[in-house]
Amino acid sequence: MSNSNGLNEVSGSSLRGKVVLVTGAARGIGEAIARECVRSGATVVCADVLDQLGLSVADSLGDAASYVPIDVAEERSWHEAADTLSHRHGGIDVLVNNAGVLHTAAIADTSVDDFLRLVSVNQLGCFLGMRTAAPLMAARRGGSIVNVSSALGMVGMSGMVAYTATKFAIRGMTKAAAVELGPVGIRVNSVHPTGVITPMSDPARFGRGERDVSRIPLRRLAGTAEIARLVVFLASDASSYCTGSEFIIDGGVLAGQAS
16 A cells, blocks of 8 residues: 555554554654554554653554653663553563754854753663663563664764764664674664654755755655654564664655755
C-alpha cells in the first residue's frame, strides 16, 4: 500500500508486542514517531519535559501509550524512568533517542553556556539513554536503539557549530555502541533528516525566502510521518541485520546541489 508521496506503508504488525520509549515525544518528529509506533502495534512510552503536551499525545493514543517525564540531560531522571519501565512493562525493546534542542549563532557569538546546553541535551542525553536501555534490552535478549541525528551529523553548516558538533557526536556514539552491544543482540543505528517542518526547525528559519525548496532534489520538504516510518523500520525486525549505520533522509540534499 502506498501513500500520496508514493511511499510504502510500514506493516501494522511490525512492532507488535514490543515496548518502545520515545524521547522528545511531545511534538514534532517525536510525536510522529510515537504515533507511527502505536500504528505499527507497539506499546509506546512517550517521554519529554513538556509534561502537558506529552500527556496530551499519550492520551490521544489510547491504551497503547503512556507518558513518563524525562529530562534527558539528567542522570537521575533516567534512573527513575528505568524503574518505571521495569515496573510497568518488564523492560524495553526499543529506544528512540529523539529529544534535542537547537541553537543558531556564529562561532564568535556562541557562548560556552550555549554550547554546553546543546551537548547536555543532544549528546549527553543520547548517551544516558543508551546506557539506561542497554541492560534492560540485554535482559530481554536484544533490542533496537535508534538515535535521531541530522544531516548536520554528516556535513557542516555556517551558524550551527554547537548543533553540528552534537549531531556528529551522535553518529560516532552510534557506531561505538553498535560494535559493543551487537554481541548481546542490540542493534544501534542513526537517522539523519533535514528539510523537515517541525516547531523547532522550520527550514524557513535558515534559508532565503519562504521555505525555499529549490535546492532540494525532490523539490519538497519532508513530513514528520516520513521520518517516523524510517524509524519504525529500524526499530522493527524488518531491519534485523542493520546496525552501526547512518540512514539519511533528506530529499537528496547531501547527494548534491539541485540546479
